[in-house]
Amino acid sequence: MAAAFEATRVVGGVRLELSGESAEALAEIFRMLSKKIIKGDPRLRRRMFPVAYDRQTWASDFWHDHGESMRNKVCDALDRVFANWPGKGPVTLDLNAVDDWCLALTHAQLLYTGRRAGDLAQRARAGDQAAGNVLWLRSAQSELLIAAVPGLR
């Protein structure tokens, strides 16, 4: 995937510009994420929402009480991303929209790897495309956040 993801601070937020190829790929990744969440992919679910308590019964209760809400909130964020960005062209984001992109870019990484991913750079150098995708998504997220909040540089 080409490293063409530029975030620039503008009045009221951040302007994102993606190359055509990058925009197409990212939109496809976000669509895949949304589909898998809605479908209830168990592996992705475990990656996205690790247990919230050490004690198993409390962890189960937490999932019972919060699981649907968490899934819905991520799906709602993805819907808002697409409502504001049709998968091509530049887009200007306010901070609430930056939140949506930020969480989408994090959860998208979990399509390709677990939270214990090891040395992704080494994996990518060895030709692991999934690791390369994770690194690209991570880099895009950092660029976005640095542009959004000056103190993050």
Added chain:
Amino acid sequence: MDDEKWVVRLHSDDIATAHSIVYALHRIMGMPIEEAWKRMAEWQERGAADVTSFTNHMEAENLVERFLVFGVQAAVVQG
């Protein structure tokens, strides 16, 4: 489960980055950026950082939910 202390703990992993942790602390908890960098450094060095605590476990759970939605690995721990 109440009348106890419920700590919200962020765990490090290979997905979250320094930037995403600082941003999440700032946006979810309203933590000033400078303080968020300090908590992130603890998160990086120790593999976990306790960010706040509550006497009501539901409040702790609601905050953990917000971090998990943001993609940050978080848990409720009895203090």
